[in-house]
Amino acid sequence: MNYRSVLTTCPYCGCGCRFFLQVVDGKLVGVQPCKSDEISQGRLCIKGYNAHAFVQNKDRLTDPLVARDGRFEKAAWGDAVEKIASELKRVREKYGPDSIQVLTSAKCTNEENYLMQKFARAVIGTNNVDHCARLCHASSVVGLASTFGSGAMTNSSLEFEDAKCVFVIGSNTLESHPLIGTRIAKAKEKGAKLIVADPRRTALAELADIHIQQRPGTDIALVNGMIHLILAKGLAKKEFIDSRTENFEAMAASVKDYTPEKVERITGVPKEKLEKAAEMYASAPASSIAYAMGITQHTTGVGNVQSLANLAMVTGNIGKPFAGVNALRGQNNVQGACDMGALPNVFSGYQPVTDPKAVEKFEAAWNVDLLDKPGLTVTDAMNAAHEGKIKAMLVFGENPMISDPDINHVREALEKLEFLAVVDIFMTETARLADVVLPASSYAEKDGTFTATDRRVQLVRKAIEPVGDSKPDWQVVSLLARAFGSKGFEHTSPREVFEEAASLTPQYAGMSYDRLENETLCWPCPDKSSKGTPILHIGKFARGKGLFIPLGHIDPAELPDEKFDLILTTGRVLFQFHTGTMTRRSPKLEREAPEPLVEINTADAASRGIKDGALVKVSSRRGEIKLKALVGDRTAQGVVFIAFHYAEAAANVLTINALDPKAKIPEFKVCAVSVARA
Amino acid sequence: MKEDAAKICRRLLDSREVDGVLGLEMVGNIPTPKVFAQADDLGRFEVEPVFPIVTLLRNIWPFTGKERIALVVRGCHELAIKELAKREIVDLKRIHMVGMACSEEQARTCRCLRPYPTKTDIGTKVKGVEDELAKSLRKMTLEERGRFWEEQFKKCNKCYGCSENCPVCVCEDCALEDCAFVRTEGIPPSKAFHIIRAYHVADKCIECGECERSCPVAIPLRSLQRMLADDIKELFGYQAGMDDRQSPVVTTLEDAPLKEESE
């Protein structure tokens, strides 16, 4: 018996739990929690315990596949890579480099994302590189950067447990970020006040002191209402506002008419509740805001985030322990993918492509000419493909056929492409449309780093050999680059890639694999002596002074009408993850949540003659799906909820491709639907 | 202590009394599970009182073939191994237990009644510690107890850590995962989850407290198990791990009479 325990980082959400993969005779047999891990402290969620389950699944892609006459045929690596390179070159020659879009993946390591964006920029010659952060926290990156100067979670995950008040808004934390959610639950047990604002009665809401059930898409009004009350009651931290921020007066003026009565009209939240919440949040010695996609996935996503920044600054809850504005990032490495510059407008470390100095720096490092014009986002790219402006896509580990809004539109867009290559571990719904599919290795088969939601960089370690003939994405990118004849992709290990990335990324400059062997580091970690920075904006905001931004309520893009009379809001369930490629192949997870359900309020169900468990049809202007109804009071009247994991009834068939103008994030959380018996 | 343990393990390996030592090795600052095959590997050997080493032993046991395995056991580990051996899930003949007593402080943290193994090779035995929470729960009225657990179970996010890490929760395919008994309806799970889990381990729970330590929301499951162990003792005169006989729950009244009729 050859037994090994390999410490690595969880591939699911952004909590960043580390655990031991259990390997016996070269096979993964289980997951053992790690008691010395700071985040998990020897505890995991059900996904963590099952994080080994999908790795050796029989569905894993094991060979490169090339589509011929509508069927996939096995191909040699060399041939498949050559095919991709020649097709991309052909398209580049014919339509120019900006006709090609590269989608990287928040599932992949920092090293891989670094190489992918480098490949797009330095090899193909386009800034058209983006990833699914667009769909989750683009609003945070824009919103927090504009107010604080840095688009990341301000405090560390560890601090929730000792906060005196936690205000959770638009986050189903116990399900989507279980090990952060449980810390919040423990904080509550230690005496902290817990306010949960969510249109759904989530498990965390059940534990809350106050559960605010606002109408979807009315968050700015809600937060403005709170700020209005805080100012009116004299609970604002004047000293902090004066010394650390600017533009307060404009913001104060903007909330002036957000009286509790008006807020109640917009949000449906009783004013007593609003008052209690405002007081609770403002009077605690340290109040922490945790938010997620309930805030960001709106046409007002950036505004929503900015309003939370306003709230935190008014009460001085920023730049100190157990407080902050904490964007909970949904993917294991969505923070890292952004850090590594897998975004159309920035190089790694958020160095803008429009900044000549940054361009110069990267041109020098990479020894190529670079563009200074931002590229296309995921959402823009789909539209562009639909319009015939994007002709080829190279997709690493993303599955827009489930994850993107208005899937029918996505399908049309992808079908219009002249060439689509997908690199993934499973045959995803997107891969099925591809011309070439390359088999990637999973997290358990490679080394690298993930950056957790609280900017914590942690090692990923190889536990087993790549399954089948798959290869880690970093090697795939190298192969592609070499097929283009490009230099700069000669790394022999992720360690070497990390060294290059860290040398060009100021936040990571002080990090190295040697250090990460023994510690986890929250960026910014500017030099070797730095211990990392768990709390941002202490003493000074990244942008200097915190900027208050005046905001007002704007209706969502689509509101219920006579025909489509209910609001659909989408989200996750604890047991599944994103498009389900991994969790749905983990038997214990799939068993917990095997089928899509539409949660509907008892009254709405009764008026439509829908019984619990009955098959129903949910329709929007963009399509319809059939699934079973879960009747209860988890959602408020007028609101239905569908988890988006399920291809057989993909919620994103229904969602609207309406974007926040700045962040380009789609409004997954609000669209109008009708529900009827099927 | 750690050095004493390593010394004994080194001797066991050198003398080929065992083929491997299941234990922890310091990798960086993280104690990492490992099977030490050579005495020379024991340089960074580590002992950690609360590591669920028996769960690990159980998980790798089917792969061990004929290998003889040594491990450092605390009082609870020893009893857990005995319960597993009773069910022939592990084979005592191939297991060498190096007994280690827990410190007073550890006993307090664990609310442990028996913080030492029968044969203590390392350390000195200290007195057991009562579970005050279990005591106070007993004193509550039925309604108060009901409310207490209601509040606790509300926090549960169904990670299954309590059963995943339990050394004696042995089923491959757990009944709790089967929607038949505990409906898959998201979180928190119904009370059936907690009742069935406790019921299933009741007659083999050796009160290591791993269920509670593994719980991300700190449900005091240890105290529940404490109460249940008392119940079993009262009903059947039986103590898991301490008694060599079969679990009284599965035998006839002749073999193990009920001490007290429930009516």
Added chain:
Amino acid sequence: MPEFEPRILAFCCNWCSYAGADLAGVSRLQMPPNIHIIRVMCSGNVKPEYVVKSLVEGVDGVLVLGCHIGDCHYISGNHRTIKRFALLERLMDDLGIDKRRIRVDWVSASEGEKFQKVVSEFVAQVKSLGPNDIRRDAA
């Protein structure tokens, strides 16, 4: 408000208690209609998990009826029944759940009257306890 009519489940073993229930029927012994019998071959077949599930999901009371100890058609199936449920009842008590919603009793094939008595008493008891409050969402 109409009187609370509890829903009660009874597991009856094929050989004794089910036959006892049959005899009660043949003898036209009247009893409250709250009881629903599930026939099993032996009370030893009744997993405590069934009872837990029933109560947690809203059945108001569960009867488990078998042969008298010593009379089990399967020799000693009911020995297991009595022990399992003794343990389950203790566990429920530890968790603050009213164990009076469960009753384990023995009814022989010749005890139609005892069947009637057990059912009537149990229905009355569950009525006095009121609707099942074990269910999570009942709070």
Added chain:
Amino acid sequence: MEPRIGVFICHCGSNIANTVDVEEVVRYASTLPDVVHADHNMYSCSEDGVGSIKAKIKEKGIDRVVVAACTPRTHEPLFRNACEAAGINRYLFEFVNIREHCSWIHMKERELATEKAKRLVRMGVAKVALLTPQEESESPVVKSAAVIGGGVSGMTAAISLADQGFETHLIEKGSELGGLVKDLGALFPSESTPLEFVKTMRDETAASGVRIHLSSEIKDIQGYIGNFDVTISENGKEEKFKVGVVITATGADELKPVGEYGYGRYPNVITQSELEKKLAKGERVGNTVMIQCVGARQPGREYCSRICCMTAIKNAGRILALEPKSRVVVVHRDIMSYNARNEALYRKSMEDGVTYLRYTLEDKPRVEGRDRAEKITLREETLDEDIALPFDTLVLSTPLVPNPDNGKLQKMLKVPLDRDGFFLEAHVKLRPVEFATDGVFICGCARWPSDVPECISQAGAAAAKASIPLRAGKVRTEAITAEVDETTCTGCGNCIATCAYGAISIVEVEGMRVARVNLAQCKGCGACVGSCHNGSIQQRGFTEKQLISMIDCLTEGD
């Protein structure tokens, strides 16, 4: 494929229909999932009723049937046969009892009874949808038998089996055949002496070809119907043989009532069997008092030994025949002269001059004497005063008590004993000479104190029953048995400890230890299921899923 369920609700004339709104139940049933046909019959069990069910099965392509009528305990086979006749597996049938368990016990509550009947039907439909076809399988039977105990019962059974041509082993602990009878003084009312009787039987036994094992002890019995391995030690030498069936005829012993009424202290206080020996030798006993129920029908030993009264009547007659001048008084609590022949003998005994007096348990006779017992004093009920009865001999009628070896044998055969220590048959009326465990039979005093004619008839019955599998050479095993999912079983052994029939054992499959059920031994009680924590063992026809589907009918709304 979706199931196609047919539901048939029975009026049972007015028995059901008077209380339950049958049409309403039919209407409700037709709305249930997978129900393709719902119907009602005046009498489902009538030829017409069964005929129409069969016809509907074919017409509507029904593949599962629910009948809601009376009790499955009487009518299930009928409808199963109907299903089979109509071409569907007989186990795809579920019986819902809405008569005994509904209409007859809620006669004044039509509305609630109808609602209940609907729920019961719903439960039945939920279960039937999940049923799977079952087959009864066969296992071979070794054509030989073992009879344990060489008394009258054992010899009779052995002769009967041997005469039918089956190899038969008769195993006797003592050095000669004959059991209790060989020590009797007389057989009553037979003319032949016990010795003659026993000799005849011994000769017959030998002649029939029975293999007689004397001075033999059972060391071990393992196996199940058709395939038992018996190990005996015959005169200290071990012998093994295979048999298909086992008949238990281990008999019983007379209680020696030491300490009661001066027994053991006075030489003239003796038991009935001691009396028989004296009478056989022609000894005179003089005036005699017999006390019945000594050591029986009292706390600690509550049963009636049944045969002692007739023994007393017999021996009283014999005393009078030998010594017409002697006075014989029988002091009793009740005379157990069951059946007409015995009743006539009792009457005749009274006519012959035997006096019968009653005593009560609360007021037992008292014995007085010095070197010998001289008289008893008892409260005469009708006179309501104490009377003294002097005697020469005091005879105590004591019960037969179980063979002390029963406990050992019970464990080997996996059969039960009753609380008194006698073997317990499967059913007192329906299966009086069989055990719940197939292939093991019982006769004579091993079950219950019996007189010679009873022993002979029971032995004949046991042999007849035992010959059924022997003649067939095979047995059909239960269809409703337990089965193990070996992919999920952890081999924890709970089920093994729980099984009363020893039907489950651990086997190794691909290096993993898992439980396996021997279908020939499994009786289908499902107790093992109750002990399995992860549902790896399931009972066919009563699986977790099936039972839970029924529970769900009660937890979900109507």
